[in-house]
Amino acid sequence: MKSKIIAVSSYLPEYILTNEELARDNPEWSVNKIYDKTGISTRHIAAEAESCSDMAVAACENLLKEYSVNRADIDYVLLCTQSPDFKLPTTACIVQERLGLKNSCGALDFNLGCSGYIYGLSLAKGLIETNQAKNILLVTSELYSRYIAKEDKSVRTLFGDAATATLISCSNSNEDKIGPFVFGTDGAGKDNLIVPHGGAKYPFDASSDVLEQDSSGNYRAPKNLFMDGGEIFTFTLKTVPKSVDALLELAGFEREQIDHVIFHQANKFMLEQLRKKCKFNDEKFLTSYEFFGNTVSSTIPLGINEAIKADKFNPGDKIMLVGFGVGYSWAGTIITW
Numbered sequence: 001m002k003s004k005i006i007a008v009s010s011y012l013p014e015y016i017l018t019n020e021e022l023a024r025d026n027p028e029w030s031v032n033k034i035y036d037k038t039g040i041s042t043r044h045i046a047a048e049a050e051s052c053s054d055m056a057v058a059a060c061e062n063l064l065k066e067y068s069v070n071r072a073d074i075d076y077v078l079l080c081t082q083s084p085d086f087k088l089p090t091t092a093c094i095v096q097e098r099l100g101l102k103n104s105c106g107a108l109d110f111n112l113g114c115s116g117y118i119y120g121l122s123l124a125k126g127l128i129e130t131n132q133a134k135n136i137l138l139v140t141s142e143l144y145s146r147y148i149a150k151e152d153k154s155v156r157t158l159f160g161d162a163a164t165a166t167l168i169s170c171s172n173s174n175e176d177k178i179g180p181f182v183f184g185t186d187g188a189g190k191d192n193l194i195v196p197h198g199g200a201k202y203p204f205d206a207s208s209d210v211l212e213q214d215s216s217g218n219y220r221a222p223k224n225l226f227m228d229g230g231e232i233f234t235f236t237l238k239t240v241p242k243s244v245d246a247l248l249e250l251a252g253f254e255r256e257q258i259d260h261v262i263f264h265q266a267n268k269f270m271l272e273q274l275r276k277k278c279k280f281n282d283e284k285f286l287t288s289y290e291f292f293g294n295t296v297s298s299t300i301p302l303g304i305n306e307a308i309k310a311d312k313f314n315p316g317d318k319i320m321l322v323g324f325g326v327g328y329s330w331a332g333t334i335i336t337w
Helices: 019-025 031-038 053-065 090-100 118-128 187-192 229-251 270-280 296-309
Strands: 002-011 016-017 042-045 076-080 107-111 135-142 162-171 178-185 260-263 319-326 330-337
Touching: 002 053, 002 118, 002 178, 016 019, 019 031, 031 042, 031 270, 042 076, 053 090, 053 135, 053 162, 076 090, 076 118, 090 107, 090 135, 107 118, 118 162, 118 178, 118 319, 118 330, 135 296, 162 296, 178 229, 187 229, 229 270, 229 296, 229 330, 260 270, 260 296, 260 330, 296 319
Parallel strands: 076 107, 076 135, 260 319
Antiparallel strands: 002 162, 016 042, 135 162, 178 330, 319 330
């Protein structure tokens, strides 16, 4: 048995945070400055009562409806999130019940950010090709807005919320439709993209809500997301081009044989630098950050979904996917459409 992607759908929260609103909240920010620096015009933000499972279920329901998928055929749910409903139970279990999937269905969460979708494809491929499952919902659901201080322009301009659902199924073809894969990890970079308080190491306490000003004039508390943009940029430019070269060598492909490239959608500046360093032309290098921002593990499947809507993919196309970020963690693969 081989595995292949059958369908991709998404869910975006209703509320849209515009650059105009950000500029009104913070007069020292201008609409043009925000856009020129990030390339982002809008980002969707989850409602106060909206949860990870709410968005995950909505994305899955969209997929089931759009592609006429019988939910009785789903036998595994893989949920990638860094904003679960609870510390426990597993949010994937909640999604299974709310979707009305059978009780023989497997379900698990895995906590990875910007590389998470690639890891999820690898997990799904392994489950299918070892005959443990036949139809898997790979779900990403991220609400980073819950971690962001309103006064912190270093991250508030960048991140949005979104969920996606990908159906991965078994195929009788002898051709690999997903893979090969390359992976990488460097936990030494953990402090450069982190929510310091709220876990077992540093539980919430009286100091968790105390805002402090950094050298750039941003305010955040220990319960909020912290990102050292300079360190993340340096890590990315050092790591991603090498991973692209390793993936091409592993697959036995030249750059010219890759039809489309979708990287994690961090921001305009980073992606343009990566595109040049990895030697991909504009036509192949697909972007989708302008209207969604950085949606963490959802950026790559959102990009796939947008390309499907725009009818960019043809059967047999080779699509390179590369994720990188929090952890540090990075991964890449090539899928055949």
